[in-house]
Amino acid sequence: MPPVPVKGVGTKTAPRRAGRPPRALLGHAQITRAALRLVTRDGYKALTMSGLAKSLNVAPSALYNHVSSKQDVLLLVEDALMGRVDVSAFTERPWEEAVRLWAHSYRDVFSAHLPLIPVIALLPVTNAPQTITMYEAVTDGFLRAGWPQERIINAIVALESFVFGSAYDVNAPGDIFATGELEDAAPHFTAAVARRGNPAGHNDADAAFALGLDAMVAGLAATLASATR
Incomplete structure (x- = not known):
């Protein structure tokens, strides 16, 4: 019977697939911090859902999975x-x-x-x-x-x-x-x-x-x- 290959001894592991490491999960805390940064830097008018999504480097649809409107974002900011x-x-x-x-x-x-x-x-x-x-x-x-x-x-x-x-x-x-x-x-x-x-x-x-x-x-x-x- 041929010897059972042992990982690391005479065998090669599959190479890690190229690509960026997994992104941290988007949540209320990340959205709140990004909204505060955006307003502090560019003023209240800059706080739009598309602008916020861009600052988080996500698609607007990902943002809408956590907040349904700008009003929800403002509520998070107020609370923070x-x-x-x-x-x-x-x-x-x-x-x-x-x-x-x-x-x-x-x-x-x-x-x-x-x-x-x-x-x-x-x-x-x-x-x-x-x-x-x-x-x-x-x-x-x-x-x-x-x-x-x-x-x-x-x-x-x-x-x-x-x-x-x-x-x-x-x-x-x-x-x-x-x-x-x-x-x-x-x-x-x-x-x-x-x-x-x-x-x-x-x-x-x-x-x-x-x-x-x-x-x-x-x-x-x-x-x-x-x-x-």
């Missing part, structure tokens, strides 16, 4: 960004401090993604798990601070409106209030701009945000006090 907002202070700190830390984190996340603010500010939170988790933590913090349930969402929306506007201010040019040749027409404004002073270590955007946030928190605290008398 909201998941970066730190809400941990609502379980660890007093309410006023927690609101400040949450607002600072919220502003930092969205100041890095300005093109998405007009979209996400109007996007429903339906079926966005991380977004819902964020709002649940904030709402729970308000409830534990004694807020009447019927006033909580209005307070959150008021804070969010301030946060989104402040995110734009982070990216404003340093000379945004320069009056130029109209200096004589606005002497008081021009002088106030020239004398603008900030606490040590604060730039203009940070100082304005801190002042506004302090005022909002104080106003909300007064509202809470009057509501619980």
Whole structure:
């Protein structure tokens, strides 16, 4: 009986077929990262299904296996960004401090993604798990601070409106209030701009945000006090 050939001894293995290694499976995480990169680089108008598919080096049909529309992509993006907002202070700190830390984190996340603010500010939170988790933590913090349930969402929306506007201010040019040749027409404004002073270590955007946030928190605290008398 002839000897049984042993792999590697007197035999040759079949050569590996040429071609690229298998592509990593496309999924929501890859789609979300690609969408964020696309918007950051080229602006919101660049976020189309065909443009997103091209950036992922896949056919549009492959993309539609995971998301059914641009709205679905935006929901993924919204959820990813909201998941970066730190809400941990609502379980660890007093309410006023927690609101400040949450607002600072919220502003930092969205100041890095300005093109998405007009979209996400109007996007429903339906079926966005991380977004819902964020709002649940904030709402729970308000409830534990004694807020009447019927006033909580209005307070959150008021804070969010301030946060989104402040995110734009982070990216404003340093000379945004320069009056130029109209200096004589606005002497008081021009002088106030020239004398603008900030606490040590604060730039203009940070100082304005801190002042506004302090005022909002104080106003909300007064509202809470009057509501619980």
